[in-house]
Amino acid sequence: MIIDAHNHLGEVPALGWRQTPEELLAQMDANGVARAVVCPQTYPQSTVLAVNQEDNNYIGRLTQEHPSRFIGFGVSTPYSGSDKGAGEAERALTKLGLRGIKLHQRYHAYHLRPDMVGAILEVCGALGAPVLIHSGDVRSHPSLVGCLALAFPKVTVIMGHMGQNYYADAIDAARLAPNLILETSGAPAPDCVAAAVKAIGSERVVLGSDTPFYPLATGLRLIREAGLSAADEGNVLGHSLARILGLAG
Helix, strand or coil, X not given: CCEECCEEEEXXXXXXXXXXXXXXXXXXXXXXXXXXXXXXXXCHHHHCHHHHHHHHHHHHHHHHHCCCCEEEEEECCCCCCCCCCHHHHHHXXXXXXXXXXXXXXXXXXXXXXXXXXXXXXXXXXXXCCCEEECCCCCCCCHHHHHHHHHHCCCCCEEEHHHHHHHHHHHHHHHHHCCCEEEECCCCCCHHHHHHHHHHHCHHHEECCCCECCCCHHHHHHHHHCCCCCHHHHHHHXXXXXXXXXXXXX
């Protein structure tokens, strides 16, 4: 079973970002993808609690409408209420049935310090939910994601984009933090995926495409052209994420 760990649904007209459930399902069907993690579209205005709630409600509805295809991840920020987003993270996970939380520190303009995002990670750790964190630029350097993973060893931290052009630093961070998972969307080349699997094992590398910003087929190509063994390819394409999320199949 192929599971894609990183996709966005919704619309941001001012930035031209848009993907409907139907559009994503069509890509999934065309590429043999059984299930996909879906997050709200992440944009600067979504630092407000009411917007986070609206976005998470939307993802919650979609996962209820497509329970066999979509796996919902919510969004929360340190600005989402006086509790630094902990309450909205808990609501998304316990009331809406979402399975994880997405952090995007670059668009939401905060640093990955424990005093900023620790309350959110503590909720996720207590509920056994993973946290998907953007990476790939100075504010989102893999070393910062790795340090946060080390500070919260009971939380499964999924590094989105496995650092992009900083992929070697992402691999180094994952060597140090055993709770750090690398997600492949935005990796520069299949060789980067192969290097990650060799360094930390295929159980800690997961397929991601980051639709609508990259085609789902591009994410799959990075894995299928990496020269992995059948067992390692199967882990990256779905088995590893199924284990992380406690999914059958």
